[in-house]
Amino acid sequence: MFDIKWIRDNPTAFDAALANRKNVPFSAAQLIGIDEQRRATIQRLNDAQEKRNATSKLIGQAKAQKDETRVAALMAEVAGLKDIIQSGEAEQRELDTKLRDALSVIPNMPLDGVPIGDDETGNIEYFGRNGTAETAATIRAPRPVFAFAPKEHYETGEAMGQMDFEIAAKISGSRFVVLKSDLARLERAIGQFMLDLHVDEHGYTEVQPPLLVKDDALFGTNQLPKFEDDLFFVPHGDGRLALIPTAEVPMTNLVRETIVAEDELPLRFTALTPCFRSEAGSAGRDTRGMLRQHQFNKVEMVAITTPETSTDEHEKMLGDAEDVLQKLGIHYRVMTLCTGDMGFGAQKTYDIEAWLPGQDTYREISSVSVCGDFQARRMDARFKGKDGKVRHVHTLNGSGVAVGRALIAVMENYQQEDGSIAIPAVLQPYMRGRTSIGGRS
RNA sequence: GGAGAGGUGGCCGAGUGGUCGAAGGCGCACGCCUGGAAAGUGUGUAGGCGGGUAACCGUCUCAAGGGUUCGAAUCCCUUUCUCUCCGCCA
Numbered sequence: 431m432f433d434i435k436w437i438r439d440n441p442t443a444f445d446a447a448l449a450n451r452k453n454v455p456f457s458a459a460q461l462i463g464i465d466e467q468r469r470a471t472i473q474r475l476n477d478a479q480e481k482r483n484a485t486s487k488l489i490g491q492a493k494a495q496k497d498e499t500r501v502a503a504l505m506a507e508v509a510g511l512k513d514i515i516q517s518g519e520a521e522q523r524e525l526d527t528k529l530r531d532a533l534s535v536i537p538n539m540p541l542d543g544v545p546i547g548d549d550e551t552g553n554i555e556y557f558g559r560n561g562t563a564e565t566a567a568t569i570r571a572p573r574p575v576f577a578f579a580p581k582e583h584y585e586t587g588e589a590m591g592q593m594d595f596e597i598a599a600k601i602s603g604s605r606f607v608v609l610k611s612d613l614a615r616l617e618r619a620i621g622q623f624m625l626d627l628h629v630d631e632h633g634y635t636e637v638q639p640p641l642l643v644k645d646d647a648l649f650g651t652n653q654l655p656k657f658e659d660d661l662f663f664v665p666h667g668d669g670r671l672a673l674i675p676t677a678e679v680p681m682t683n684l685v686r687e688t689i690v691a692e693d694e695l696p697l698r699f700t701a702l703t704p705c706f707r708s709e710a711g712s713a714g715r716d717t718r719g720m721l722r723q724h725q726f727n728k729v730e731m732v733a734i735t736t737p738e739t740s741t742d743e744h745e746k747m748l749g750d751a752e753d754v755l756q757k758l759g760i761h762y763r764v765m766t767l768c769t770g771d772m773g774f775g776a777q778k779t780y781d782i783e784a785w786l787p788g789q790d791t792y793r794e795i796s797s798v799s800v801c802g803d804f805q806a807r808r809m810d811a812r813f814k815g816k817d818g819k820v821r822h823v824h825t826l827n828g829s830g831v832a833v834g835r836a837l838i839a840v841m842e843n844y845q846q847e848d849g850s851i852a853i854p855a856v857l858q859p860y861m862r863g864r865t866s867i868g869g870r871s
Numbered sequence: 872g873g874a875g876a877g878g879u880g881g882c883c884g885a886g887u888g889g890u891c892g893a894a895g896g897c898g899c900a901c902g903c904c905u906g907g908a909a910a911g912u913g914u915g916u917a918g919g920c921g922g923g924u925a926a927c928c929g930u931c932u933c934a935a936g937g938g939u940u941c942g943a944a945u946c947c948c949u950u951u952c953u954c955u956c957c958g959c960c961a
Contacts (some may be wrong), residue, residue: 472921486942490889505941512941604939625954685900812918820918 431533431807440659442663445537450546450769456532464532467767468525475518481600482511489849512687534649538804540769541778547768549717556764556780559745567798570752571759573785574843582788584719589849590868593720594782604717605709605724612867613837617727618859620840621833628830632750634700634731637639639680642671643704647683648808652775662724673706678729678827679834685734685823686809695823697734699832700826702727720834721793727833733773733826736813737803738825741778744800747828748780754831757856760839761785765791765864777802782831795835798828 437444443459448454452842485508492500545554557566587593592613598606609617628634642664645655648654653661653675662673674680681699690697705728716722731750735743748764755762767779776799803822806812813823844852851859851867 469921472930476921479931480929482941487890489941495888501941847950 431530431537431633432536433803433807434461434533437461438465438781441493442566442841444539445651448537449725450540450831451537451772452548452770454537455535455862458490459530459670461529464525464529467469468522468529471518471521473524475522476514478511478514478518482508482515484788487802489815490728490869503802524747524798531655534808538801540772541800541802544772544778545766545768546770548770549624549768550771552734552768554768556766558749558764565668569756571756571761575843576787577676578843578847580787580845582719582840583786583860585788586841586845586849586868592868595720600860602724607720607723610644612861612864615861616851616857616867617833617837620836621702621727621729621759622860623857624750624830624833624836625700627754627757628700628729628750630733632753634698634750637677637681637684637701638698639674639677639684639701639703641674641680641706642666643668643674643679643683644671647679647686650686651679651682652680652773652808660708662706662708666818674703674826675707676728676829677701677703677750678732681732682734682805683731683809684732685806685813686812689812689814689820690734690823692813695734695736696739698733700707700729702729702833704728719838721838723834726835729833731798731826731830734811735824735826737814737821737824740800740802740826741864743824743826744778744780744798747826747830748782748798749784749829751828754836755782755784755795756837758836758854760836761844762795773797773799775799775804777804779808784835784839786839786842788845793835793838796829796831799826801825851852 432444437458441462444458485504489501489504491796492504527859541676545552547553555563557563568713584593584595587609588595592610594608594610595606601608625636631637645654648661653672653764661675663670664673681701684699685697691772704725706725709722709724712722720726731747733747749785752762753763762782762784765781765783767776772779779797779799781794782798784795785791786793802824805825811825812820814820840854840857841851844854845871846852846866848869850866852866853864858865
């Protein structure tokens with residue numbers, strides 16, 4: 431969410447920066463208009479309150495002196511103020527809400543250098559800071575070469591008898607899956623491996639967050655008010671709770687309404703949780719296989735930083751997510767999302783796309799975003815600097831990575847001609863040392 | 872789910888209608904004292920909003936939101952959280 435004071439001071443910069451984003455419902459001039467009404471109201475209200483407070487003090491003194499005529503005179507003087515103050519307070523509440531509602535549906539401002547474009551065709555491949563395609567190729571696994579036609583994950587999974595969409599549909603409907611036996615264990619192994627990696631080697635604190643969250647938490651991480659349709663809700667008391675669409679929600683909100691000391695930053699959190707998404711807007715997309723499910727596991731990373739360090743942290747977090755694929759030996763590329771393809775709250779986003787030989791294409795497996803103070807403002811998360819000043823923190827989030835999609839990537843990249851799946855070396859300790867599953871055994 | 876007790880500044884804690892943004896203590900910061908430290912001592916120690924170049928001024932905040940009153944930390948209502956006991960429970 432934007433700071434209205436900043437918009438007031440930089441109206442042309444505001445309009446220019448958001449010109450390349452979609453769905454910007456208000457211009458700087460419109461917002462400033464609401465704000466001017468609001469400030470005029472505050473001024474009137476403050477003046478009336480000042481008068482009331484001063485006079486009330488005099489009444490107190492007069493009462494102490496038992497000067498009843500003076501008391502009566504003073505009370506007559508403030509008689510009309512009560513109504514003015516009450517209506518002024520109501521008016522201010524109304525204008526505060528109006529301004530907040532308007533600000534809360536404006537997307538974040540892209541950082542300088544984010545490519546300008548309308549959709550995913552405007553995204554640009556990224557090879558790391560000062561990186562090139564050549565240097566990237568030295569650390570990323572190459573595409574695997576097959577002596578046979580590689581299959582899609584659901585073909586091998588169903589042939590193994592360990593991935594069942596039909597029974598899942600009977601139990602829960604479309605966009606669910608049942609994994610069994612070695613494949614279920616492999617899914618678990620991937621999740622454990624990634625979580626351990628981030629905790630043991632990348633400096634993140636492991637978190638077991640709530641999976642059901644309040645509307646306020648969702649507002650903090652931008653899911654509300656605009657993206658309510660993407661969520662599942664359960665009734666609770668007179669209200670409701672949402673199933674988290676990502677652990678970004680509870681983990682970023684760990685700092686909501688707090689002021690942390692600068693020397694505690696950066697905070698780095700990671701969690702392995704189920705995620706729940708209604709996929710309301712994606713009917714017909716990716717209906718085969720487990721690419722797009724209502725429920726999936728994901729390892730999520732969240733970082734809380736100072737404003738000065740957030741872009742460096744963004745590069746680090748991207749590297750942490752890439753490390754997962756490098757250690758798994760899966761070929762991938764990184765894309766810098768363009769202005770038209772970025773999420774609502776992001777200043778800049780890198781997507782990691784894993785190579786899926788069965789589909790003969792790259793598919794998103796991780797998304798790493800820096801949000802600046804956009805979310806911090808929404809949930810009032812601040813830090814006290816070494817200079818004593820209190821400012822909003824910066825927040826970042828990234829998948830490290832989606833477990834279900836990583837399973838797909840392993841299945842497709844490590845498939846063998848006999849229908850078995852080789853186990854990447856880093857996962858073997860989590861698989862009782864086995865080197866392959868499925869196939870003719 | 873039932874019954875009761877509570878939520879005051881970084882922490883503890885006083886405060887039941889008027890000069891209380893809030894005594895006192897702890898902690899912290901700076902200074903004095905000291906060879907240095909401890910002890911002692913002095914000063915300072917929240918955030919939001921509005922106005923102002925600034926110093927500063929005004930206003931709001933004693934869990935949150937409403938209300939009563941000329942005036943609310945203090946009275947009333949609602950919500951929420953914590954604690955104790957009972958019930959239920961992986």
